[in-house]
Structure formats: structure tokens, C-alpha cells
Amino acid sequence: MNSDYKILLVDDEPDILEFLSYNLKKEGYAVCTANNGKEAIVVAKRENPHLIILDVMMPDMDGIETCRELRALPGLKDVMIAFLTARSEDYSQIAGFEVGADDYINKPIKPRVLISRITALLRRGKSTAEVNQKMDLGGIRIDRERYVVVQDGKEINLPKKEFELLALLASKPGKVFTREAILDQVWGGEVVVGDRTIDVHVRKLREKLGEDFIRTVKGIGYKFEF
Amino acid sequence: MNSDYKILLVDDEPDILEFLSYNLKKEGYAVCTANNGKEAIVVAKRENPHLIILDVMMPDMDGIETCRELRALPGLKDVMIAFLTARSEDYSQIAGFEVGADDYINKPIKPRVLISRITALLRRGKSTAEVNQKMDLGGIRIDRERYVVVQDGKEINLPKKEFELLALLASKPGKVFTREAILDQVWGGEVVVGDRTIDVHVRKLREKLGEDFIRTVKGIGYKFEF
DNA sequence: CGCAATGTTAATTCAATATTAACATAAGAT
DNA sequence: ATCTTATGTTAATATTGAATTAACATTGCG
Numbered sequence: 001m002n003s004d005y006k007i008l009l010v011d012d013e014p015d016i017l018e019f020l021s022y023n024l025k026k027e028g029y030a031v032c033t034a035n036n037g038k039e040a041i042v043v044a045k046r047e048n049p050h051l052i053i054l055d056v057m058m059p060d061m062d063g064i065e066t067c068r069e070l071r072a073l074p075g076l077k078d079v080m081i082a083f084l085t086a087r088s089e090d091y092s093q094i095a096g097f098e099v100g101a102d103d104y105i106n107k108p109i110k111p112r113v114l115i116s117r118i119t120a121l122l123r124r125g126k127s128t129a130e131v132n133q134k135m136d137l138g139g140i141r142i143d144r145e146r147y148v149v150v151q152d153g154k155e156i157n158l159p160k161k162e163f164e165l166l167a168l169l170a171s172k173p174g175k176v177f178t179r180e181a182i183l184d185q186v187w188g189g190e191v192v193v194g195d196r197t198i199d200v201h202v203r204k205l206r207e208k209l210g211e212d213f214i215r216t217v218k219g220i221g222y223k224f225e226f
Numbered sequence: 227m228n229s230d231y232k233i234l235l236v237d238d239e240p241d242i243l244e245f246l247s248y249n250l251k252k253e254g255y256a257v258c259t260a261n262n263g264k265e266a267i268v269v270a271k272r273e274n275p276h277l278i279i280l281d282v283m284m285p286d287m288d289g290i291e292t293c294r295e296l297r298a299l300p301g302l303k304d305v306m307i308a309f310l311t312a313r314s315e316d317y318s319q320i321a322g323f324e325v326g327a328d329d330y331i332n333k334p335i336k337p338r339v340l341i342s343r344i345t346a347l348l349r350r351g352k353s354t355a356e357v358n359q360k361m362d363l364g365g366i367r368i369d370r371e372r373y374v375v376v377q378d379g380k381e382i383n384l385p386k387k388e389f390e391l392l393a394l395l396a397s398k399p400g401k402v403f404t405r406e407a408i409l410d411q412v413w414g415g416e417v418v419v420g421d422r423t424i425d426v427h428v429r430k431l432r433e434k435l436g437e438d439f440i441r442t443v444k445g446i447g448y449k450f451e452f
Numbered sequence: 453c454g455c456a457a458t459g460t461t462a463a464t465t466c467a468a469t470a471t472t473a474a475c476a477t478a479a480g481a482t
Numbered sequence: 483a484t485c486t487t488a489t490g491t492t493a494a495t496a497t498t499g500a501a502t503t504a505a506c507a508t509t510g511c512g
Contacts, residue, residue: 145400200461202458216458386489422493426490442468
């Protein structure tokens with residue numbers, strides 16, 4: 001489903017906001033909006049969208065300027081940014097790309113083109129967004145891309161099941177995962193394995209990482225803590 | 227200097243080819259041309275350009291089809307491809323993005339916009355394209371241009387598949403590439419070859435470079451490390 | 453205490469990968 | 483074209499190391 005993606009629309013004209021919002025929601029995207037540049041920055045910080053669509057012509061702070069400020073925010077380095085321009089404004093295409101835009105979209109907007117364009121943009125952005133699947137907790141970093149766990153700078157290579165188990169527990173530190181849930185997530189629904197299997201994997205993780213990271217909650221399951 | 231970048235222009239109208247070529251060369255880009263889709267594929271394979279600009283409307287094989295075939299070539303996964311379209315042909319924008327285009331450029335073409343656009347495109351592609359020029363890692367240098375691998379000063383000639391496999395793994399040292407990803411990148415999407423084929427190529431690389439450069443991550447894939 | 457849940461270790465099973473050699477195909481040479 | 487060699491692929495078999503289990507030990511809560 002497209003709702004994996006959140007899109008922030010920024011335009012001073014409510015009609016356009018409405019029109020875009022309607023079309024994007026219909027495709028299943030999560031949509032949030034802002035009426036001007038200042039608001040856009042606030043919302044962007046809060047919502048962390050995957051894509052921001054900026055009208056170039058706006059009072060006070062125009063799209064170019066907004067884009068520049070957005071790009072300066074640490075968390076928003078990897079967001080895709082597209083500009084909305086009137087067909088004739090060539091100058092803004094130039095300025096836009098210089099300021100770090102990923103695409104521009106001409107008005108008047110045709111829904112089919114819009115959607116197609118956005119799909120392409122998000123697909124392109126995915127590569128970098130996906131890379132950031134790293135977690136960092138209590139001196140331990142789980143690096144999915146390289147498939148290693150880094151503890152105090154040392155790389156630890158874990159076999160698949162151990163890695164996935166650790167990743168699951170660490171994905172919500174403090175939360176207790178029942179054995180059932182663990183089997184379901186790490187092993188996959190249908191697989192049936194013996195009772196002691198999880199314990200053994202936990203043992204190995206404790207050997208490799210230290211005894212204190214995974215805690216047993218008797219009668220319930222296991223949790224990661226640091 | 228811009229001449230780090232090679233651009234392939236494809237159009238059936240000599241005038242346009244001439245016009246674009248002139249403007250791009252003036253900016254310092256290396257330019258090569260083709261008059262139709264078939265020719266484009268031949269030239270692209272030979273020249274390995276960073277960016278291909280394709281006219282959508284061409285006799286025989288149109289831009290969309292050409293793009294599809296280009297994308298299917300293993301060596302050209304990372305090329306940037308831009309389409310040249312008449313302003314009205316919205317349909318081609320849709321089809322174009324679906325087929326893996328990175329941008330489209332409207333006719334009539336204004337030099338300033340063209341250059342700005344191309345700069346942006348190349349910058350975007352840089353991450354992957356530039357890396358593929360020359361990499362230097364742990365005593366190994368991969369020289370795409372000369373298609374050789376240099377290890378401790380010695381030149382090693384690798385067959386195509388071995389070279390591409392090594393180049394892929396080395397393009398992101400440490401990153402684990404799944405077999406699926408490897409097949410997709412090195413062999414190309416449609417081709418179906420057995421799983422053991424990859425192993426055999428890995429073995430040959432290990433024979434030639436040493437056992438320790440390619441590490442297998444059981445259940446996941448392979449990674450390059452040094 | 454007694455019992456059920458969890459821990460531990462080592463042995464076993466099993467699946468993924470490695471290896472080799474045979475076969476197929478493409479590229480170059482004559 | 484035909485021969486020749488380099489490259490690519492497959493199939494059969496071996497090997498490795500991860501995953502699982504079995505057997506027994508320990509814990510901790512009612």
C-alpha cells in the first residue's frame with residue numbers, strides 16, 4: 001500500500017491544496033499540508049514526510065527559500081522535494097535545482113501525471129531512505145545493511161536467526177515479546193520448532209553480547225534492555 | 227571540469243542533435259550521438275555514458291522502448307536517462323517514468339534550462355556513477371574505464387561477469403548483497419540463471435584476488451570487505 | 453518443597469554454500 | 483566459414499556451519 005509514504009503539500013492557495021490532497025489520498029498516500037513556508041518547516045520537522053511538494057510562488061517565503069531552509073535541517077537531508085511551478089517560470093526551474101530540488105511539476109496539474117511523477121520520485125528516494133535502517137542502543141548498533149552488530153566499535157557477526165532475533169527484541173527496547181510473537185516474527189508463522197529453540201538462541205546472543213542485554217520475563221517472554 | 231561526464235544524445239533529427247551537441251560541448255561535456263534506438267544501444271554499450279538524453283518520438287524504436295532495452299543491459303543500470311518530449315505529450319511522461327526515466331525535458335529547449343537540468347541530473351547520479359569510475363580499496367583498484375583490476379600494482383584481467391560482480395560488491399564495501407540483488411544487477415532482471423552460478427563466479431574471484439575479500443553471509447548473500 | 457518454566461551443553465540434523473568437472477556458448481583467429 | 487580458446491552455466495557431490503533437538507540442570511514462584 002502507498003500509505004507507507006507520507007507527503008507534505010505546501011501551497012498558499014487552499015484550492016490547490018485541496019485538489020492535490022484529494023488526489024494523493026485517493027492513491028493511498030498519507031497527506032499533510034501547510035499554507036506557507038514557515039508552517040512547512042514546522043510541519044516537516046514534526047511529520048518527517050518522505051516527499052515535500054512546494055509551490056514556488058508563495059507570499060513571504062517562496063518555495064526556493066523554503067527549500068533551502070528545509071535542506072538545512074539535519075533530519076531532512078534525504079527528503080525528496082518537488083516544486084510546483086507555472087509552466088512559464090523557467091527561472092525557478094534553474095534556481096530550484098540549484099537549491100537541491102529533486103523534481104518540479106508544472107501547473108496546471110493533471111492527476112495522472114502527478115501520480116506517476118510522485119511514484120517515480122518516491123522510488124528514487126527509497127534507496128537512501130532504506131539505507132538508514134540502523135538502530136543505536138546502549139553501545140550496540142544493529143546495522144541491517146551490513147548485517148553486523150557493532151558493540152563498542154567491535155563488529156560482531158551473527159548468524160541469521162540470532163541477528164533477526166536480536167533485531168526484533170531491540171526494535172522495541174523494553175517491550176516484552178512473547179515466545180509466540182518471537183516465533184511468528186523470526187521463524188515465520190507456519191514453522192514449528194521445539195520448545196527450547198528460542199532459549200538456545202538467546203543463550204548464544206548472551207554469550208556474544210553480554211548477559212545483561214536480554215532479560216527473561218518468566219512466564220511471558222523476553223525483552224531487550226540497556 | 228565538466229568533461230568528467232559523458233553524455234549520449236539520441237534523436238532522429240540531425241538539427242536537434244547538432245543544437246544540443248553544440249550547447250553541451252560548450253559547457254565542457256563529452257558528447258556522443260546516435261540517430262535512432264538501435265544505434266543508441268550499440269553506442270551506449272561502447273561508450274558507457276553518464277547520461278543519456280532520448281527523444282521520445284523516433285521512427286522504428288521510440289524513446290520509451292529504447293529506454294526499456296537500455297535499462298535491461300546490466301552495465302547500464304545506473305545511467306541517468308532523460309527524455310525529450312514535445313510539451314503536450316503527457317502520456318509519454320507517464321510511460322517514461324514507468325520505464326525508469328530520471329527526468330524529462332520539454333521542447334522547445336532553452337539552453338539555460340537544459341544545462342541547469344543536466345547539472346542537477348548528473349549530480350544526482352553522481353553517487354553511483356562517480357564511484358564506478360575508480361575505486362580503491364584494500365590494495366585493490368577497480369578501473370572501469372580500462373576494465374581491469376589492479377592489485378598491488380599487478381593488473382588482473384577479469385572476464386565481464388566476474389568484473390561486474392566484483393565491481394558491484396566493491397561499490398559498497400561492507401554492504402551485504404543478496405543473491406537476488408546480485409542477479410538483478412549483474413545478470414539483468416529477465417535472465418534466469420541458477421543460484422550456483424553466483425557461487426562459481428565468487429570462487430573464481432577468490433582464486434584470483436585472495437580468499438578474504440569476499441565474505442559470504444550465510445542465508446543472506448555476499449559482501450566485500452578489506 | 454514441588455513443579456513448571458527456563459537454562460545449558462553437546463550431539464544431531466539439515467540447508468546453504470563450495471567445489472569440481474563437464475557442457476554450452478560466444479568471441480577471436482586462421 | 484572453421485577451428486580455437488575464453489567465458490559462462492549447469493549438474494552432481496562434498497563440505498560447512500547454522501539450526502534444532504535431546505537430555506539433563508537449574509531457577510524461582512505458588
